[in-house]
Amino acid sequence: MAINFIHPEFEIIREEKRCIKCRACERQCANEVHSYDQEFDCMESDESKCVDCQRCVSLCPTRALKIRKTDNRYRENANWQQQAMEEIFRQADTGGVLLSSMGTPKDYPNYWDKILINASQVTNPPIDPLREPMETKVFLGKKLNKLEFDENGELLSEIPPQIELEMPIMFSAMSYGSISENAHKSLARAATELGTCYNTGEGGLNQDLYKYGANTIVQVASGRFGVHKDYLNAGAAIEIKMGQGAKPGIGGHLPGRKILEKVSRTRMIPVGVDAISPAPHHDIYSIEDLRQLIFSLKEATNYEKPVIVKIAAVHNVAAIASGIARSGADIIAIDGFRGGTGAAPTRIRDNVGIPIELALAAVDQRLRDEKIRNDVSIVIGGSIRSSADVVKAIALGADAVYIGTAALLALGCHLCRTCHTGKCNWGIATQREDLVKRLNPDIGAKRLANLVSAWNHEIMEMMGGMGINSIEALKGNRLMLRGIGMSAKELEIFGISHAGE
Amino acid sequence: MLKKEGEIRIPSGCAISGIINRSGQCSINGSEIVKSISYMHDRSNGLGGGFAGYGIYPEYADQYAFHVFYDDMSAREETERYLDRTFEMVNLSRIPTRKHPRIKNEPQIWRYFVNPIFTVLQEDQDEIDEKKFIVETVFYINTYIKGAYIFSSGKNMGVFKAVGFPEDVGEFYRLEEYDGYSWTAHGRYPTNTPGWWGGAHPFALLDYSIVHNGEISSYDANRRFIEMFDYKCTLQTDTEVITYIIDYLNRKQGLNFEDIAKIIAAPFWEEIERLPEAEAKRIKLFRNTFASLLITGPFSIILGFDGGLMALNDRLKLRSMVVGEKDNIVYLASEECAIRGICPDIENVWAPQGGEPIIIRVGK
Incomplete structure (x- = not known):
């Protein structure tokens, strides 16, 4: 040997x-x-x-x-x-090829930690969220640019298809197959309790979870696994997955040993067959093709659901986002390179893409420069670790954030980063029945709901400190941020001043 | 080195006051509003004061009245050359002032009554938007002509402002020589010392003028949104961005002031849920569409417009403001003393609730 x-x-x-x-x-x-x-x-x-x-x-x-x-x-x-x-x-x-799971552990600069938040002193009173109303409700989707009235002054306009969330935090896409049925159940129940959404990922929607549809985002990815008319109409929104922060430019591969009976039925593929999502959508080789898919999905759902286009944060992300905003998408989701994954080639995970903080700052500013920021909402993900990261993201210009890794941690994940082996002892990233049953979905849902509502309380505290009592007044409010230890170029990209300025 | 207003954002506290004659008669002398704001002397610190009067130019009621600060002769020459190309000047003069011991470093202060001239082509094609043209002219001069600053650009109204205590500013501008149907006043308490006259308030665009007390916490969210619609927030002040928001909602979106109040000081969601269905739907659509125009943080504003005034507090009522009435006259002020000082037998004094607009239109 x-x-x-x-x-x-x-x-x-x-x-x-x-x-x-x-x-x-x-x-x-x-x-x-x-x-x-x-x-x-x-x-x-x-x-x-x-x-x-x-x-x-x-x-x-x-x-x-x-x-x-x-x-x-x-x-x-x-x-x-x-x-x-x-x-x-x-x-x-x-x-x-070396394989890894979850976000890159490498020591790249983390810009959330180089940004500080403001608070009111003297000239403007802080607001105590325990005494005064403090609003975190957000709407995701296209906003109207002009209201129409009839001759009596009655409004003719209607709110376009949007997602209404009680707080600006959603659970990001993790497919049934990559994570277990009980993990999905936990996410679905928590999202329902919190008044937010979870995301099916690319593996279709398990029949038992259709009842959580109002709090579900259904994903359409390059493999089109589990996509059919009822599925598209089951959720609050449809997400087209173009890319993933942990592996930009790469598809997905769920090994056949994870495709057991239920996963097979949900994904609409035979038991034991590898589920391979191609790197591109083979009907989308350019931006005009994306437009066709967006409108195909809108046709299939009677123009009642907002369509999200999810991309990985890559170098020219601002130009790509601008193209997407002009293609009929209602929401752009951007996934940063520290985002998690059930399996990715190590070299790609650790070297391809850019941090979400920079991508967000660039995209928000570009869409404003082009006067189309109102046409889309921006949702970001890729290593949001705390409520402070959420506040910073919204002040930079995000409408809401996706959390994936943080949600898995709440379920018991300890970031051993071996999801790809399928032997998750916590019952999360596995399909082995004896392991799956270790995760009790009621307890899981409770822990997720605890986490997100704790974050929401903290967000309200920080908003109150700034004298802001509604999340929409925080969105894009970059004056509330200062950089610490950043270069002039970094500050320029973020559109913020240095601490002390 | 200290930065000038516009290079840095300077928070300030303030006093505001307003008077209007509901009948529309130009019966209110400028000295009245000067006296009113003087009672709130301690709410200013001598770093800015100003006034806006409506109905004060009856002889030039159909012309736009541009009030301009010039740093030097070359700024004036360049501005006049620029205006000459697209405006007919009906009258131009220095704005009359008197020497005042506490008002120093005055720029050249000029006033122009002008009519815009449009080309035959523009008239033929029926594409004249006169107000848009005025706004573009103001933005051009304020942005690109160094040392020139148009601080008033409406019809039959005018802004008078300076660095100093408001009562001194009123004397400096000889406001007792003007009569109007409504007036607003502002005394400023900035936390920095820019000492620039353009940074004093009211802030005005077309016939909108704003006096504002407070520091809005939503500033950058509002600014970055409104700048998508061709406004340039060069002063970095709350008053400037609020003025642009109101111009956008009123002139460009065609919303009335009642609806504007429901957007910038929107009811809380829990209040909206309790409203009758149709009203709830309307306000939800407003909040949804103009989410980034919600103004948070403390403010009390008095908006002057052609034919009226609107007073509005932030939705938590974090700044004081009282209203009083006597016969045809309505008084608005940060403190009751500013009303009782000029109208000792005032009736119906009350404090409007947060987010509740008080709109007074003349002739109604």
Whole structure:
């Protein structure tokens, strides 16, 4: 057998005095790290299989376990770091493309952390959201540019198709297949309770979830899995997925082993067959083709649903967004390069695309310069980690945000970044029934609702501090932001001043 | 170095006052409004004061009255050359002022009564939008002619403003020589010292003039939206952006002042839900369509327009404002003292609710 060059990344620390040999860790680990040695009456570990998902640590009743990064190091080299070397070993072993899950862990600049929020002092009173009304309701979709009245002054105009949200936060697209049925149920129930929307992703809509349609965005992606007339009409809006922040320019691949009976029915493909979403939509090779798909979907839904076009944040995102705004889309969703994924080629995830903060600033300003900002709403995603990120995004010009990774964390994900193996011990990114049932959708929904309503309270506190009592007065209000530690060019792109100015 | 107004955003507190004769008679002397605002001396800090009078130019009622500040002769020459090409000048003169010990560094202050001249082609094609033309002229001169600033551009109305306490500004401009059917006044308390006359208030465009007390927290959201419709917020003041919002909604969207109040100081969603269905639908459509024109943060404004005044508070009523009536005259002010000082036997004094517009139209 060939030599394995790679030392296991983690060490399992088991405090023997605490361990009662209940074997819970063994039962919980789908990666089969833990085992019981009958002869010596002790627990053993194979750390080479460990992904540091923390399931065993969380469930050990005596807190006897912890996972630690190994301190085994190759010889120090600033240029050839350990990870780079290991990736070469891995590729030399297999000849394959490296795969990763979730957003890039690389240390790229995070601009949310370089932006600070304003508050009122003296000249303008802060507003206490516990005492005064504080509004976070948003409408997504095209806005009218001119109101029409009849001769008696009665309004003739009607609000165009829009999504009405109680707060500017939605759950982003994660397909049934990439995540489990119980994860989808959790998202659907939480969205309904919160008065917001979740997104089916490209895997169709499970029959059991049609009842949450008013809080569902149904996605149409390049594979067109699960798309039919009832599906299109089931949701509050339709999203055309052109790209994803974690893997711009790349399609998707759900391995056949995840296509079990129910997923197969929902996706409308045979059991056990790989579900491959092509990189482009093969009916969209240009912007005028996109227009045709947008209007095909509007025809199919009687012009009652807003259409979202989701793109990855790439270099010329502002020009692309402008083209989309002129193509009949009602909402543009932009996904930044730190956004999550169930599986992506590592090189793409870590090197292609741009941060969502810059993309948002550029798109919002471009649409205003072209006087078409009113024709579309902007929703952004790709690593929104807290309510402060939401406030900053809206002040930069977003109408609302998508959260994906944060929602999965609320469900128990610990970002071990091995979704692509399909052995998620938390019952989220897996189709294995014994694992899926670990995620109780009622508890999951409650945790998601807790998270988002906590964020909404924090958003209201920050708005009140700024003396703003409605979210629409925050949208695009860049004067409320200052940069910290940014270059003049970065400040120019953001359209904000530096702290102290 | 201190930055001039327009290069930096300067928050300010203020006093405002307004008087109108409902009958439309030009019975109110300029000295009345000067006296009214003087009672609120402590609400200003000497860094800006101003007035707007309506009905004050009966002899030139059909001409646009441009009031202009010039830094120097060359700005005046360039501006007059520019105006000469597209306007017939019916009258031009310096605005009469008197020397005042506390008003210093005055620019050249000129007044022009003008008629726009349109080309035969424009008239033939019936594409004349006179007000749009005036607005474009004002924006052009204020943006591109260095040292020239048109601060009043309506018909039969005029703005008078300066750096100083408002009562001193009133004396400086000899306002006792003008009679109007309505007046507004402003005393400014900026938190910086730009010392530029153009930065004083009222802010005016066409016959709209605004005096405003407050600091709006929605400023940049409002500014970045309204700039999509060919307005340029060169002063970075609340008053400027509010004026443009009102011009946009009234002149370009054709909405009346009652509806405008429901957009800029929109009822809360929970109030909208309690309204009768048709009214709720109407206001929901307003809020939806003009979401970015909602003004938040404290403000009390008095809007002057041809034939009336509108007073409006922010929807939480974060700034004081009272209204009083006596016979045909309606008084509006930040503090009641400014009303009682000039009308001791005032009747019906009340404080309008947040977001509740008080609209007075003459002859009604």
